[in-house]
Amino acid sequence: MNGIWDIKADAVKKGDNHRDVSPLIDKTWKDDSGFTHYIFSKTVFNNPWYSIPENDFELFKNFIEGGSRCYPSDGNIPCDIIAEEARKILKKLEECSNNPNHHYCELALDSLKHGKLSLLRGTLKLYLGKYTTRDWRRKRFTDDIDFWMFHVILLDSTLRDCSFIKNKNSGEWEKTIEWNNPNTKEFRRETLFAANNLNQLLDFGAGSYLEGSSLKEIFDKKIKRGHDVDLSDIINVAMVNNGINGIHKNEWLDAWNSFEQAANTRNTRTTSNLISIYRYSFAIADHLEKVGEAIKKYKDIILDKSKYPDEKIKSLCRISTHWEKFWDANGVDEARKMIHDFYGEQAEEKPLHAQNLRKIAKNILKLLNSKYEYLKVIFEIEP
Numbered sequence: 001m002n003g004i005w006d007i008k009a010d011a012v013k014k015g016d017n018h019r020d021v022s023p024l025i026d027k028t029w030k031d032d033s034g035f036t037h038y039i040f041s042k043t044v045f046n047n048p049w050y051s052i053p054e055n056d057f058e059l060f061k062n063f064i065e066g067g068s069r070c071y072p073s074d075g076n077i078p079c080d081i082i083a084e085e086a087r088k089i090l091k092k093l094e095e096c097s098n099n100p101n102h103h104y105c106e107l108a109l110d111s112l113k114h115g116k117l118s119l120l121r122g123t124l125k126l127y128l129g130k131y132t133t134r135d136w137r138r139k140r141f142t143d144d145i146d147f148w149m150f151h152v153i154l155l156d157s158t159l160r161d162c163s164f165i166k167n168k169n170s171g172e173w174e175k176t177i178e179w180n181n182p183n184t185k186e187f188r189r190e191t192l193f194a195a196n197n198l199n200q201l202l203d204f205g206a207g208s209y210l211e212g213s214s215l216k217e218i219f220d221k222k223i224k225r226g227h228d229v230d231l232s233d234i235i236n237v238a239m240v241n242n243g244i245n246g247i248h249k250n251e252w253l254d255a256w257n258s259f260e261q262a263a264n265t266r267n268t269r270t271t272s273n274l275i276s277i278y279r280y281s282f283a284i285a286d287h288l289e290k291v292g293e294a295i296k297k298y299k300d301i302i303l304d305k306s307k308y309p310d311e312k313i314k315s316l317c318r319i320s321t322h323w324e325k326f327w328d329a330n331g332v333d334e335a336r337k338m339i340h341d342f343y344g345e346q347a348e349e350k351p352l353h354a355q356n357l358r359k360i361a362k363n364i365l366k367l368l369n370s371k372y373e374y375l376k377v378i379f380e381i382e383p
Contacts, residue, residue: 007022089194
C-alpha cells in the first residue's frame with residue numbers, strides 16, 4: 001500500500017493528518033491472479049458531541065430535535081445568517097445593473113450575464129443554489145463568502161456599500177455579524193470575511209489553481225484539499241443529485257469529471273480522499289436508511305398531545321425560522337400537522353438519499369480500481 005494512498009490524511013486543516021485511512025489488515029488478502037484486495041470499514045465523521053444511538057426511538061428523537069447528523073464545518077457563523085449577507089451583496093449588484101446612471105452599471109451587467117450565482121464559490125454557492133438538503137443548509141457553519149468576479153473594483157465598491165471594511169493589514173474585507181441562537185437564545189458576534197478567489201489566485205496544492213465557480217470546479221478544490229468539511233460537502237451534494245432528475249442534474253453529471261481527473265493523477269493524497277469519500281458515503285447511507293425507518297415507525301407520535309404537548313411543538317418549531325413563522329401565522333394545531341407531514345416526507349426521502357450515496361460510492365470504487373489495476377490492487381468495502 002506504500003505509495004498508493006496516504007494512510008494518514010487531513011481532517012481539519014492542511015497537514016494535520018488526523019484521519020486514519022488504514023484498511024482492515026486482518027481482511028486484506030491476495031487472490032490467485034496476484035491481486036491484493038484492500039478491504040475498508042465504513043466510517044462516519046467524528047463528532048465528539050454526538051454518538052449514533054442503537055435504539056430506533058432514540059434515533060427518531062434525535063432526528064426531530066435536529067441532532068441526528070453531523071456536518072463538519074470550517075467556521076463559526078451559521079450559513080443561514082451569512083446567506084442573508086450574501087443576498088444583500090447580490091441584490092446591490094442587481095440594482096447597479098438596472099441603473100443606467102450608475103458609474104459601474106456596465107460592469108455589473110457584464111458580471112451578471114451568467115446569473116448571480118456564477119459570482120459565488122464554495123459553501124455559499126452550494127447554499128444559495130440549493131445543491132444540498134435543507135438540513136445541511138441549516139447546520140453548516142462557515143466564516144466567509146467566496147466570490148468569483150473579474151471586475152474587482154465593482155466587488156470592492158459593493159462590499160463597501162454593504163458595510164464591509166477592508167483590513168489594512170490583511171487586505172481582507174470584514175464585517176462583524178451578530179445573531180441569536182434560536183434554540184438557546186445565546187447572543188453571538190463573529191467576523192465575516194469576503195474574498196474574491198479570482199483576485200487572490202489561491203493555490204490549494206498539487207499545483208492546481210482555481211479555475212471558476214461551477215460545481216465541478218468547486219469539487220476540484222474540495223477533492224484535492226480533502227478536509228473532512230470538504231468531503232462532507234461533496235457527500236451532501238451527492239445525496240440529492242443522481243444525474244437523472246433535479247434542478248442540478250446536468251451540473252452533477254459534469255462534476256463527475258472532477259472525480260475522474262482526481263483519480264487520473266494517482267496522487268497519494270487525492271487517492272486517500274477518494275477512499276474516504278466512499279467509506280463515509282456507505283456509512284452515511286446505512287445511517288440514513290435507519291433514520292428513515294425510525295421516522296416511519298414513530299412519526300405519528302407527534303400527533304399525541306400527551307407525549308408532545310403544545311409547548312414541545314413550539315420548541316421544535318425553533319429549529320427553523322420558517323416553522324416559527326408558520327406557528328405565528330397558523331397556530332399550534334396547524335403547526336403540529338405541518339411537522340407531521342414533514343416527517344412523512346423525510347421518511348420517504350431518506351432511502352432515496354441513501355440510494356444516491358451508494359451509487360456515487362460504488363462509482364468511485366469502480367473508478368479507483370480501474371486506475372490501480374496495473375498495480376494489481378483492488379479496493380473494497382466491508383459488507
